[in-house]
Amino acid sequence: MSALELGAIRSDTSISVRVYETIRNAITATNLYEIDHAELRLDERELAGRLGVSRTPIREALVRLEHEGLVTSVPRRGYFICRKTKGELLEVIVVWAALESMAARLVALNAPATAIASLREIFATFEGDSIVAHLDEYSEANLRFHQRIIELSGSETLRKTADGILIHMRSIRHRTIGEDHRFERSIVDHMHIIEALEQRDAELAERLVRDHALALARHVDAVDTDL
Amino acid sequence: MSALELGAIRSDTSISVRVYETIRNAITATNLYEIDHAELRLDERELAGRLGVSRTPIREALVRLEHEGLVTSVPRRGYFICRKTKGELLEVIVVWAALESMAARLVALNAPATAIASLREIFATFEGDSIVAHLDEYSEANLRFHQRIIELSGSETLRKTADGILIHMRSIRHRTIGEDHRFERSIVDHMHIIEALEQRDAELAERLVRDHALALARHVDAVDTDL
DNA sequence: CCCGTGTTTTTGGTATACCAAATGCCAAAT
DNA sequence: ATTTGGCATTTGGTATACCAAAAACACGGG
Numbered sequence: 395m396s397a398l399e400l401g402a403i404r405s406d407t408s409i410s411v412r413v414y415e416t417i418r419n420a421i422t423a424t425n426l427y428e429i430d431h432a433e434l435r436l437d438e439r440e441l442a443g444r445l446g447v448s449r450t451p452i453r454e455a456l457v458r459l460e461h462e463g464l465v466t467s468v469p470r471r472g473y474f475i476c477r478k479t480k481g482e483l484l485e486v487i488v489v490w491a492a493l494e495s496m497a498a499r500l501v502a503l504n505a506p507a508t509a510i511a512s513l514r515e516i517f518a519t520f521e522g523d524s525i526v527a528h529l530d531e532y533s534e535a536n537l538r539f540h541q542r543i544i545e546l547s548g549s550e551t552l553r554k555t556a557d558g559i560l561i562h563m564r565s566i567r568h569r570t571i572g573e574d575h576r577f578e579r580s581i582v583d584h585m586h587i588i589e590a591l592e593q594r595d596a597e598l599a600e601r602l603v604r605d606h607a608l609a610l611a612r613h614v615d616a617v618d619t620d621l
Numbered sequence: 622m623s624a625l626e627l628g629a630i631r632s633d634t635s636i637s638v639r640v641y642e643t644i645r646n647a648i649t650a651t652n653l654y655e656i657d658h659a660e661l662r663l664d665e666r667e668l669a670g671r672l673g674v675s676r677t678p679i680r681e682a683l684v685r686l687e688h689e690g691l692v693t694s695v696p697r698r699g700y701f702i703c704r705k706t707k708g709e710l711l712e713v714i715v716v717w718a719a720l721e722s723m724a725a726r727l728v729a730l731n732a733p734a735t736a737i738a739s740l741r742e743i744f745a746t747f748e749g750d751s752i753v754a755h756l757d758e759y760s761e762a763n764l765r766f767h768q769r770i771i772e773l774s775g776s777e778t779l780r781k782t783a784d785g786i787l788i789h790m791r792s793i794r795h796r797t798i799g800e801d802h803r804f805e806r807s808i809v810d811h812m813h814i815i816e817a818l819e820q821r822d823a824e825l826a827e828r829l830v831r832d833h834a835l836a837l838a839r840h841v842d843a844v845d846t847d848l
Numbered sequence: 849c850c851c852g853t854g855t856t857t858t859t860g861g862t863a864t865a866c867c868a869a870a871t872g873c874c875a876a877a878t
Numbered sequence: 879a880t881t882t883g884g885c886a887t888t889t890g891g892t893a894t895a896c897c898a899a900a901a902a903c904a905c906g907g908g
Contacts, residue, residue, distance in 0.1 A: 408696065408891065438860070448893040450677075453860090454684050461688040463781070469635065470860060470899055485778035488723060492779075496719030551712035552719075554690070555782060635861065665890070675863040680891090697869055697890060 410451035414458050417441070421464055422561055426477050436465060436473040462558055478562065484611050486562045491607030493556045494540055497547035498587065498603040502596040505546045510591045513542060517581065532577060537567055539584055543603065570614060579609075637678035641685050644668070648691055649788055653704050663692060663700040689785055705789060711838050713789045718834030720783045721767055724774035725814065725830040729823040732773045737818045740769060744808065759804060764794055766811055770830065797841060806836075 417436075426434070436456065442449045456473045459465045465473045478486070501510065516539050520532055540563075544556045570576060583606045590599035644663075653661070663683065669676045683700045686692045692700045705713070728737065743766050747759055767790075771783045797803060810833045817826035 410891080439858095442893095449860095450892055450894090453681065454891095457681050457684045458688060461685060463778075467860095471901095472860065482778060485776045488727070488776060489720070489778050489782055492719045492723030493716070496715060500715070549712045549715060551690075551709060551716050551786070555716055555785070558782070558785075559778070637861080666888095669863095676890095677862055677864090681861095694890090698871095699890065 408451070409447055410454040413441075413445060413447060413451045414455035416445065417455055417459060418462075418464065418561070421459075421475055422564065426475060426565075434475040434477065436475065438472070462561070464561065480614070483562065483566055484615060486559050487566065487607055487611040487614065489559055490540075490556065490563050491604050491611070493552060494543055494607060495600045495604035497544040497549070497552055497556075498591065498599040499596045500547040500549060500552075501543060502591050502594050502599045504548060505591070507592070509546050510588065513539060513546075513588050513591070516542065517584065520581075529577070533568055536577075536580065537564060543587075566610070566614060570610065570617070576613065580606075583609075635678070636674050637681040640668075640672060640674060640678045641682035643672065644682055644686060645689075645691065645788070648686075648702055649791065653702060661702040661704065663702065665699070689788070691788065707841070710789065710793055711842060713786050714793065714834055714838040714841065716786055717767075717783065717790050718831050718838070720779060721770055721834060722827045722831035724771040724776070724779055724783075725818065725826040726823045727774040727776060727779075728770060729818050729821050729826045731775060732818070734819070736773050737815065740766060740773075740815050740818070743769065744811065747808075756804070760795055763804075763807065763811075764791060770814075793837070793841065797837065797844070803840065807833075810836075 438449045438452050438456075441452050445452070456465060456467070460467055460473070464476055466476050467473050516535050520528070520535065541556075541560065544553055547553070583602065587599060587602045587606065590602055665676050665679050665683075668679050672679070683692060683694070687694055687700070691703055693703050694700050743762050747755070747762065768783075768787065771780055774780070810829065814826060814829045814833065817829055
């Protein structure tokens with residue numbers, strides 16, 4: 395055995411997963427609620443032609459996306475991008491609340507202090523009124539914060555389950571973060587959560603995280619009138 | 622229109638979903654921890670031949686199963702049935718605890734009284750010492766109870782998310798229900814949960830459900846030494 | 849002008865053919 | 879006897895061909 399430290403070559407990106415990621419990103423980057431209904435249809439042959447691959451990897455990608463709830467398959471009619479109803483979005487937030495609050499409990503009980511400290515750094519670049527000037531960046535940091543709590547729980551199962559609905563959370567937060575100074579309340583909540591974690595108060599952290607998410611649900615319920 | 626009452630032709634069950642269900646049931650009915658490692662490999666061509674279909678629907682079914690965590694795909698090597706490690710099983714229980722406890726909260730807040738009452742009926746046929754004589758049936762009722770709480774939450778998203786890990790919970794409970802008189806503790810817990818729901822005490826119901834599930838995790842951690 | 853019927857076209861579902869990576873085996877070299 | 883290079887086989891990944899159901903269209907009778 396030589397002393398060379400070789401990293402494994404990447405052969406794991408098959409065409410089907412690349413197609414999956416491509417379509418996923420395209421859907422994420424699209425405002426689904428501003429386009430015509432006809433645009434929601436995903437024509438297998440058209441996608442295959444546009445991406446320069448055959449229909450087989452397209453279909454595998456669509457099956458994956460269907461399990462994630464991003465597209466739906468109508469038998470003998472084809473695949474359509476899912477437009478979530480308001481009720482479904484509220485459900486997604488509630489499920490997220492369940493997962494993240496359990497994650498917070500685990501973090502408070504098990505995570506090393508340095509990991510908890512890393513949560514503060516996410517917002518380190520945002521000082522006071524610079525938030526309003528960089529709402530997009532703050533929105534992203536916001537998402538990373540909540541995602542990080544789930545990561546720090548150390549549970550792969552929890553992370554995977556949350557990943558499945560993360561994309562929906564992303565669109566919700568993007569659409570709501572700019573509304574009526576929610577970010578002020580938001581950043582205070584986050585600091586309280588971090589403090590609870592640092593104090594290893596599992597019950598408090600769990601409750602704070604859950605209430606923070608459920609407050610978002612109430613906000614969406616009250617404000618978002620479309621759909 | 623004729624007066625004939627015709628059931629709709631089942632055209633919604635494409636071959637691929639039937640293959641999916643078939644493989645899923647086969648995996649569920651197998652004790653994965655007693656078979657040889659070679660048996661874990663799922664040969665596409667062999668499955669195709671055995672089920673009398675081509676490889677295409679087999680692969681779609683496998684992609685679905687992979688997303689559920691029942692099988693895993695090793696690039697260029699094939700699909701293998703997943704044997705969960707003990708740590709992964711514990712994670713599954715924790716995620717289940719998160720989902721079911723949130724469901725309990727929703728049930729306490731929103732479900733009609735008649736729905737909550739239906740929870741009692743699940744155990745109606747089990748009176749006292751008849752439990753030990755029908756452990757299998759009780760184990761099934763046990764699962765139905767927890768599944769029903771999630772159903773009664775009224776959240777499709779919650780139900781779908783939980784469905785993804787239900788199969789793992791099933792195998793866990795089947796393996797643990799007979800151990801050291803857990804069912805005695807179990808049935809008491811269930812009654813307390815129902816009472817909390819009937820009293821519309823969301824906080825209490827949430828806590829009881831969560832602690833009940835986490836107690837199962839501790840039990841598995843302590844007792845199940847294999848894997 | 850409208851409705852129903854037959855035909856064409858589109859399209860998703862399935863089967864099959866092809867390819868390239870990975871493995872196993874065997875023989876030749878040392 | 880061990881090792882190694884290459885060949886054959888296996889097998890997953892992809893492309894393509896085929897089929898049947900459904901939609902779109904055209905046409906003819908009312």
